[in-house]
Amino acid sequence: MNYRRLFAGLLAMALIFAQSALAADLSIKNSDTIQSLLEAKKGTIITLRLTDGEEMTGKVRFVSKELVQLEELSGRDYYDGIIDVKKISAIVIRVKK
Secondary structure, three states, rough: HHHHHHHHHHHHHHHHHHHHHHOOOOOOOOOOHHHHHHHOOOOEEEEEEOOOOEEEEEEEEEEOOEEEEEEEEOOOOOOEEEEEEEHHHEEEEEOOO
């Protein structure tokens, strides 16, 4: 019986820490650019709003001076996306659970 309580307590603690780890800290500096913000979010799921109004959500895989690669695109299983950095009008990042 004590093992069940111990296991339940450990599981609860793990879930609490997992939720706090999912929230991203978002802050910008005067020297930041779209490219530097994207590089800082490698491995993070973000949404990019493009200048034509389209939104693309996925995990940042690679960032260069002119392009960003998103993998695991939301709603498009088995696809990655390559986006021109100049076409990005906003970066949307989840900061709260």
